[in-house]
Amino acid sequence: MIAVTVPARRLRAAMGHFATGVTVVTAAGSDGRRHGSTANAVASVSLEPPLLLVCLRDESLTLAALQDSGRFAVNVLHQRQRELAQRFARRGATWEDVAHRDGLLDGALATLECELHDIADGGDHRIVVGRVLTVEHPDEPSAPLLFYRGAYTGLEDR
Structure with a gap:
């Protein structure tokens, strides 16, 4: 088998054509300090049991907090x-002036509280699988924030 190395910028440019939703993953460590990370590598894994995945960088403070506490929110x-x-x-983003309730952001389209189910190696990231414990979302449709070709956008922006 021939080893092929794809430059990171080429992979990033190619994957930029895949529009994704945008989330903030939050977790508090056992010391009570809250952390948050923007993530667009998020997906539903299973309905029975209810599992989702999120990918976080190895050095993420949010990843460290969720590993410490065993809980996180999307x-x-x-x-x-x-x-x-x-x-x-x-x-190290601050929580100053951020409206939230225990890491659940006010105005979010949906919030999913999870307990840690598994963590897998994902290169320079960890693939975190969470068991969904609670879900909150409005019944009426609303406009999501999207990430496309390296920029935040919305449905009507394109």
Whole structure:
């Protein structure tokens, strides 16, 4: 078998054509300190049992907190929450002026509280599988925040 190395920028550019939703994954460590990370590598894994996955960088403070506590939440962002996506895309983002209840972001399209089910190697990331414990979402449809070709966008922006 011939080993082929695809440059990271080429892979990123190709995957940029795959539009994704945008989430903020939150977790508090056993010390009570809360962390959050913007993530778009999120997917439903199973309905029975209810499992989802999220991919977080190896050095993520959020990853460390969820490994410590065994719990995390996934907040699916509304199109008007671009600032939150940008804030939590930075390491060590502060929670100052962020409206939330125990890491569940006010105004999110959906919130899913999870307990840690499994973690797998994903190169420079960890693939975190969570068992969904609770779900909150509105019944009426609303505009999600999307990530496409390296930028945040919405459905009507394209």
